[in-house]
Amino acid sequence: MDGEERFEGVGVSPGVAMAPAFVYRSAELRLPRRTLGAPGEAEGEWSRLRDARDSTARDIRRTLVALDLETSGGEGGILEAHLMALEDELFIKELRDEIFKMGRNAEWAVSEVASRYAAKLRSSGNELLAERAGDIDDVARRLLQSLMGVDSTPQFSFEGRRIVVAGNLSPSETLALPRDRVVGVALDRGGATSHAALLxxxxxxxxxxxxxxxSSRVRSGDEVALDGNGGVAILSPGAGETGRLRSMEAERGNLVEMARRRAAEPAVTPDGVEVAFLANVENEGDVAGIAASGGAGVGLFRTEYLWLAEGRPVAEERQAEIYTAMARELGDRPFAIRAFDLGGDKFHGSASVGEHEANPFLGLRSIRFLLRNENFFKTQIRAVLRAGAATGRRLDFTIPMVSDMSEIVKTRELIRETADSFARHGVECIEPRLGIMVEVPAAAVSAAAFARHCDYFSIGTNDLAQYTLAVDRCSESVATLYQPLHPAVLRLVRGTVEAACAASIGVSVCGEMAADPLSAIVLLGLGVRTFSMAPAAIPLVKETVRRVPHSEAARVVQIIEGAATAAQVRHFARGVLARFAPEILRQC
Amino acid sequence: MADEVQEMEMTLRNKYGMHVRPAGLFAKIASRHSSAITVTKDGNSVSGKSIMALLTLEAVCGSVLTVRAEGPDAEAALQDLAALVERKFDLPDEQ
Known part of the structure; x- marks a missing residue:
């Protein structure tokens, strides 16, 4: 075909994409350079710089938490290093010296100090070390953007599905890619081991x-085809060359489109088993889009995001406002608020949470932290009760990482006490239903006993897999051992569901596992009837449920009895999907 | 109780040398110990607990670092750091 141009590169992430290009270039920052003169000016610059540093660190922490929750990879590591750089005493001292001793404004100070470090790496005479100097530029850029009030989110300002084409992408730029709209990435530089590739x-x-x-040959809007397996990018692809890619692409598009159109319809298996879908949300604003994605309510509101967004504990008043507004918007649809899930490695560098621990995942986190800091926990309990009183509806309150019965009992007592004290002041509260996250093996094994003390279970598969398999899901060196479909994990899920049914309490799965069609089949087979996941993932999983007879999925119960490996379970699920929804399988 | 002083030589084996991420991991492990930790290369000595200071060593794959720990947990600190360096900082693309 005329005009078709092939570019050979390295396929760093598999799959096929065909879409118009969006050519991304990092915005040029025009740095103001000023020599300080007037008295007190240096103090002013220093305080601007500290504010910028704090807000940049907050942004990074927020992203780190989002990553932890969204992915099982270890790609948060580079951001953690960026955070350490920002908080490094030597770095801070040098910035301070630039301002106070050299009399330079904050922007100048940052670019000066950062370029000194980057220059050192680049001039080391070692190409490999020089290649990694970009991290320093990335940290400096974040700081400068914050200083200059430039929106620090890279601007991927486009509508619809696009392939992002760029010279290179920094880790923060890669993390900022709008995941719902970017269908592929083509870069001039970088290789299979670059940070961008991992991300x-x-x-x-x-x-x-x-x-x-x-990137210099492509203009935004040009049609581009990417073959991530073959390592080829095609500009203005012709029909002959890309027919096969196009048909695969079309199938994907149709599938997603069809699933979206039917998102609001119920998900019932061909043999009549209905599955309810709820949404995992992180902030107030997320609630508006839930219904369009097919979510019947909120199954998990991760309130620790409120803390992260502010970088400090959120006042009771503000919490009450947020919970009330969300409860109002949801009307009588389910609304489960999860207590602050703080600790683990999510809050690296945050002095407010815990002492330094050698094993933070086994330490003072989540409900353990909350019960140790009762006054803080009570602000959340009061805010939840106030939201219930203001809206006259019963809310769900979920406590994370329960391992000991006393944690349920103690939380229930705190809720009662608080409700009583409200009642004494003439405020009638509707006590929330109290649920627990089943994410520690102890809770799953003791589910029958715990079920007598709480109102529902919410199975957190990310942590349940991590704790059952003793695999840190953030550690790259053991990443291959992190397998949520491991039969051991699935037996615990199965036992938890059975215990909930026997006790007639609700049970849902809210880990990222539910969002993957293959795993969803397995969960369906294990008896799960309520899934909670990121809203964007709901349509395709609903469609999967509509295709696969429950009786077929349920054979997984026998499979896990005999199976020793996650691969066997995956093989089974692939087989089921291949029979009933091959086009969904091709997208997995 | 007198503080121990211990010293050990470590050779960087990860592909890209002491860039931001390994430096961060090194500083993180060093900071878990109460001993003072100094890293020296080619006569240049810096704090092992500072990510930025470690970058200034310009250490590449094959560079030899002299790591000195002084304090109550000096030995443990050196062992942890040596193990980290030995494991090429657990970075999958640098093995």
């Missing part, structure tokens, strides 16, 4: 790097 693989979209001068 793109974690997002799960096709990507080809090392394409030479591709």
């Amino acid at each position: 793109v693989r974690a997002i799960g979209i096709p990507a080809v790097f090392g394409l030479g001068n591709f």
Whole structure:
């Protein structure tokens, strides 16, 4: 075909994408350079710089938490290093010296100090070390953007599905890719081991790097095809060359489109088993889009995001406002508020949570932290009760990481006490239903006993897998051992569901596992009837449920009795999907 | 109780040398110990607990670092750091 141009690169993330290009270039920052003169000016610059540093660190923490919750990879590691750089005493001292001793304004100080470090790495005479100097530029850029009040989120300002084409992407730029709209990434530079490659693989979209001068040959809007397996990018692809890619792409598009159109319809298996879908949300604003995605309510509101957004504990008043507004918007639809899930490695550098621990995942986190800091916990309990009183509806309150019965009993007491004290002041409260996250093996094993003391279970598969398999899901060196479909994990899920049914209490799965069609089949087979997941994932999983007879999925119960490996379970699920929804399987 | 002083030589084996991420991991492990930790290369000595200071060593794959720990947990600190360096900082793309 006329005009078709092929570019050979390195396929760094598999799959096929065909879409118009969006050519991304990092915004040029025009740095103001000023010599300080007037008295007190240096103090002013220093205080601006500290504010910028704090807000940049907050942004990074927020992203880190989002990553922890969204992915099982270890790609948060580079951001953690960025955070350490920002908080490094030597770095801070040098910035301070630039301002106070050299009399330079904050922007100048940052660019000066950062370029000194980057220059050192680049001039080391070692190409490999020089290649990694970009991290320093990335940290400096974040700081400068914050200082200059430039929106620190890279601007991917486009509508619809696009392939992002760029010279290179920094880790923060890669993390900022709008995951709902970017269908592929093509870069001039970078290789299979670059940070951007790790991140793109974690997002799960096709990507080809090392394409030479591709980005300078493409204009936004040009049609581009990417073959992430073959490592090829095609500009203005012709029908002959890309027919196969196009048909695969079309199938994907149709599937997603069809699933979206039917998102609001119920999900009932061909043999009549209905599955309820709820949404995991992180802030107030998320509630508005839930219904369109097919969510019947909120199954998990991760309130620790409120803390992260502010960088400090959120006042009771503010919490009450947020919970009330969300409860109002949801009307009588389910609304489960999860107590602050703080600790683990999510809050690296945050002095407010816990002492330093050698094993933070086994330490003072989640409900353990809350019960140790009762006054803080009570602000949340009061806010939940106030939201219930203001809206006249019963809310759900979920406590995370329960391992000991006393944690349930103690939380229930705190709720009662608080409700009583409200009643004495003439405020009638509707006590929330109290649920527990089943994410520690102890809770799953003791589910029958715990079920007598709480109103529902919410199975958190990310942590349940991590604790059952003794695999840190953030550690790259053991990443391959992190397998949520491990039969041991699935037996615990099965036991928890049975215990909930026997006690007639509700049970849902809210880990990211539910969002993957293959795993969803397995969960369906294990008896799960309520899924909670990121709203964007709901349509396709609903469609999966509509295709697969429950009786077929339920054979997984026998499989896990005999199976020793996650691969066997996966093989089973692939087989089921291949029979009933092959086009969904091709997208897995 | 007198503080121990211990010293050990470590050779960087990860592909990209002491860039931001390994430096961060090194500083993180070093900071878990109460001993003072100094890293020296080619006569240049810096704090082992500072990510930025470690970058200034310009250490590449094959560089030899002299790590000195002084304090009550000096030995444990050196062992942890040596193990980290030995494992190439657990970075999958640098093995």
